[in-house]
Amino acid sequence: MTASVELRGVSMDFDKYRAVDDVSVKINPGEFFSFLGPSGCGKTTILRMVSGFIEPTKGQVLIGDQDMRGIGPNKRPTAMIFQNLALFPLMSVWENIAFGLEMRGVDKAARRAKAEELLTLVELPGVGDRYASQLSGGQRQRVAIARALAVEPQVMLLDEPLSALDLKLRQHMRSELRAIQKRTNVTFIYITHDQGEALAMSDRVAVMSRGKIQQVDVPQKIYNNPSNGFVASFVGENNKFTGTLGAISKGQGKFKTDAGEFAVTLGEGVTKDSKYRLYIRPEHVGFVAKPKAGGNAVPVTVEDVSFEGNFATVNLRDKTGRRLSAEVRNDPLNPPPAVGSKTNITFDQDKALVLLDSEASAYAEKD
Amino acid sequence: MSELIRRFGTLLTTVAILLTAFWLLFLVIFPYLGLFEQSFRPYLPVDEIGGPNDFYSVNNYLSMFHNPTEINLLGLTFSVPIHLWVFFITILYSSITALAALLLCYPLAYYMAKVIPPKSLPTFLLLLVIPMWVSELLRAFAWFIILAFNGPLTIVLQDLHIITDPVRWVNGLGGYSGVVIGLVYAYILFMLFPVYNSMSSLDTNQLEAAEDLGARWWQTHWRVVVPHCKPGIASGSVTVFMLAAGSILVPTLVGSTRSRWFTEIIQQWMFESQDWNTGAAYAFVLLIVCTIFVTLMMRFFKVGLADIAK
Numbered sequence: 001m002t003a004s005v006e007l008r009g010v011s012m013d014f015d016k017y018r019a020v021d022d023v024s025v026k027i028n029p030g031e032f033f034s035f036l037g038p039s040g041c042g043k044t045t046i047l048r049m050v051s052g053f054i055e056p057t058k059g060q061v062l063i064g065d066q067d068m069r070g071i072g073p074n075k076r077p078t079a080m081i082f083q084n085l086a087l088f089p090l091m092s093v094w095e096n097i098a099f100g101l102e103m104r105g106v107d108k109a110a111r112r113a114k115a116e117e118l119l120t121l122v123e124l125p126g127v128g129d130r131y132a133s134q135l136s137g138g139q140r141q142r143v144a145i146a147r148a149l150a151v152e153p154q155v156m157l158l159d160e161p162l163s164a165l166d167l168k169l170r171q172h173m174r175s176e177l178r179a180i181q182k183r184t185n186v187t188f189i190y191i192t193h194d195q196g197e198a199l200a201m202s203d204r205v206a207v208m209s210r211g212k213i214q215q216v217d218v219p220q221k222i223y224n225n226p227s228n229g230f231v232a233s234f235v236g237e238n239n240k241f242t243g244t245l246g247a248i249s250k251g252q253g254k255f256k257t258d259a260g261e262f263a264v265t266l267g268e269g270v271t272k273d274s275k276y277r278l279y280i281r282p283e284h285v286g287f288v289a290k291p292k293a294g295g296n297a298v299p300v301t302v303e304d305v306s307f308e309g310n311f312a313t314v315n316l317r318d319k320t321g322r323r324l325s326a327e328v329r330n331d332p333l334n335p336p337p338a339v340g341s342k343t344n345i346t347f348d349q350d351k352a353l354v355l356l357d358s359e360a361s362a363y364a365e366k367d
Numbered sequence: 368m369s370e371l372i373r374r375f376g377t378l379l380t381t382v383a384i385l386l387t388a389f390w391l392l393f394l395v396i397f398p399y400l401g402l403f404e405q406s407f408r409p410y411l412p413v414d415e416i417g418g419p420n421d422f423y424s425v426n427n428y429l430s431m432f433h434n435p436t437e438i439n440l441l442g443l444t445f446s447v448p449i450h451l452w453v454f455f456i457t458i459l460y461s462s463i464t465a466l467a468a469l470l471l472c473y474p475l476a477y478y479m480a481k482v483i484p485p486k487s488l489p490t491f492l493l494l495l496v497i498p499m500w501v502s503e504l505l506r507a508f509a510w511f512i513i514l515a516f517n518g519p520l521t522i523v524l525q526d527l528h529i530i531t532d533p534v535r536w537v538n539g540l541g542g543y544s545g546v547v548i549g550l551v552y553a554y555i556l557f558m559l560f561p562v563y564n565s566m567s568s569l570d571t572n573q574l575e576a577a578e579d580l581g582a583r584w585w586q587t588h589w590r591v592v593v594p595h596c597k598p599g600i601a602s603g604s605v606t607v608f609m610l611a612a613g614s615i616l617v618p619t620l621v622g623s624t625r626s627r628w629f630t631e632i633i634q635q636w637m638f639e640s641q642d643w644n645t646g647a648a649y650a651f652v653l654l655i656v657c658t659i660f661v662t663l664m665m666r667f668f669k670v671g672l673a674d675i676a677k
Contacts, residue, residue: 053575073579080579086572090594099590100580151580 002029002187003064003077003154005050010059012045012211019045020056021211027189027204029064029154032181034190034198037208038234043191046208047157050189052076063155074103079153081161085144087132093143094119094128100151118146122180138169145180155187162197174201195235199223207231227268229357232279239285239324241278245354248272255354259318262296262347267355275357282313284351285326287337288344297346300324302337312336316345406647410640427648450632454652457629458660460543461611464550465604468558471551472603476559477592480566481574495556503553507620510549514621535623542625549621550611557610558603565599566592601670605661612657629653 005027012020020042027033035043048054049061052073061068063077073080079100087096095102097118098111106114112128119125122142132140141161148156158177162170178201181188192198198205199219206216207230215227226232243257248266255264255278262278270276291297300316307330314336316324326345328336337343371380407423415421436449447455479491498506513520514536524530537545569592577587593600618628633653636646665672 051579053578073575074581074583078579080576082572082576084570084572086570086576088573088576088591091590099577099582102590103577103581103583103586147580 001077001152001154002185004029004062005033005155005187005189006060006062006065007046007049008060008062010046010049010056010061012042012049012054013057018211020049022059023211023213024059025206025213025216027187029187030185032178032188032190032201032203034192034202034205035208036192036195036198036205036235038193041208042211043208044159045211047080047159047189047191050155051078051080051157077154078157079148079151079155080157081144081148081159083159083161083163085132085140085161085164087140087144087147089132091131092128093130093132093135096132096143097128097147097150099147104151114150115146118150121149121183122146137165138173141165141173142176145177149180149184149186153186155189156181158188158190160192160194162192163194170197177201199235207234209234225267226279226353226355229277229279229355232353232355237282237325237327238279239282241280241322243278245270245272245276252349253354255352258320259298259322262352263294263349264352264354265350267353269356270354276354277357279353279355280347280351282325282327283311285324285345285347287326287328288346291344291346295346296349296352297344298324299342299344302339302341302343305336305339402643402647403651405644406651408644410642410644427645428652430645431649431652450629450649453627453632454629454656456543456627457612457653458657460540460547461550461608463540463543464547464554464611465558465608467547468551468555468607469562469600469604472555472558472562473600476563476566476596479563480569481571495559499556503616504620506553507549507617510545510552511620514545514548537621537623538625542623545621545623546618546626546628549617550607550614553614553617554607554610557606561599561602561606562596563599565596569595597668597670601665601668605665608661609657612653 007023007025010020010023011018023042023046035046037043045054049056050063050068052068052071052075055069068076088099091099094112094115097115098106101111101114115128116125119128122145124139124142124146127135127139127143132143135143144161162173162177165173174197177188177190190198190201199222202219204216204218205222207214207222209230215222215231217225217227222231223235226235232238241255241257241259241262243255245266246254246256246261251266253264253266255262257278264278267276288297298318300318302314303317304315306313306315310330311327312330314326314328316326318324324345326336368380371383375383406427407425408421409424409426411418411420431450431454432448434449435446436452438445438447438452479488483491512518515521516535517533518536520536521530521533525533536548540547573591573595574587577591578584582590613630615628615630615634618626618631622628629649630653633646633649636642636649640646
């Protein structure tokens, strides 16, 4: 069983502070959906409203087209995985997993059988009689997933459950979570501030800032076609230029900066009168010794090269002192330019995006 | 030890240890040993002490089993030695006191630990502690007045039309309601703080996790909160039970005509009969049996001594 989740004009106020501001989004049944944003952006509040721990000040939360107002967390078809997992330390692993069934009055033998079945599903057979404290971080994670799955939820809510794990394990658990979601076909709502997690696991991502959704889209679109400066800055790195738009036609135009004039592509809602900036991803930046006439190019000095293995980050400075960076794939035959050398960077028009800048994007840069 | 010497120097460490040893030996252990020795000797006129009649026996302890009296309980009549009966009643009502204190403190501790905002907690704690600044005697006496026949409680309830005829409040529970009320009031904080401490160390996410998995509020309490708080509950119960069983003031002041407390009998032996020997014997019976009782209860509820010390 799986269900859709819909937020209709949902707002949440804590005293005078508006944590969630008029959010509307529809999450499809069986979808892996992430809310991505910095801490304090309201993503956890959304999760708690779906789970029923808090009721929205305004608007509706619907699960499977049913309005959830007035229905407590113990009556909703959701199960939550907490950031600290919140396993019960005084119960054995199988009792933890079977807790939801125990609350529903299922008899002990059936509970035990279901717990073993779920332990097999999360690839952790035979640990039923141990206690959570005797398990490793990754194993505890799996127990928490099994415990949530035991109540056969239609919607699974995950509140940054991987944040306590080390990097290797986190990456492993990503694909694991994704696999479990596909196997069970339960709707997953995942909360994270880690863009890598959100992009790697999700069917769709909602990027949030200051209680508002900035963009809802598939991961590729979020990264390649950010709707505004905040999304571009929060998800991935950028080279940024301030400047003014010249001639505009059909979503393309000229952008005049102190480093030169560039041919650019306009983002959503950008007009000459709006507040905007130019964003270029480091991996879309290339090097040329002699720039083509009319192409986008900036003369730069190489300050530093940090070699990461599969790619290298090249830190640069242009003549105005602006810091820029380029990411080049590792290629022994074509190494990155030497430190101290003078060269030119270049980028394509369709990769040079002029995006709306809001207050929110300044906020993202501070993080 | 070497840590202490390093931090405070040899002189200060020696002084501290000697003072502690003095306190333990001269104020606790020796007096107890003295009473313990006396409890095996007969009560004699001064000129016979050390004489041929002054020999060790358990006669003082056996006097618990003298003076059988008729007791009516649940329609049955027993013949029980009166002091033994009072002893049993003391244990029983001390247990009831501990239970009543727990029933009052559990919701209060939960409210303090998990419901009220942390910034109003100090005010709340202060309100709880202020009554304890008044002497125990005055507090017990206050209850004596409140519960009196035609006293303030009766008048208030009559004015609210909850009762019509005056009630003898101290006569409930077989004549022990006044004692239980007074004891609960006197020792309630000894229950509240251990329970509150264990409650506040419970991760709130656990409560939410239980609720999220479908637990109703009482299921959450029974399966998550109570097991977590067991050490605190045990610690509070032991303390309140021991204090109640050893209390003399409250049973004397707020008792009814029918209530007798074992400490009152000890007091009678010691100060009315001047028989310190039998009084000491009774005091040791109270100490030892209460300790055994508490140990058995802890065994029954599967609580270790180390849990309580936490």
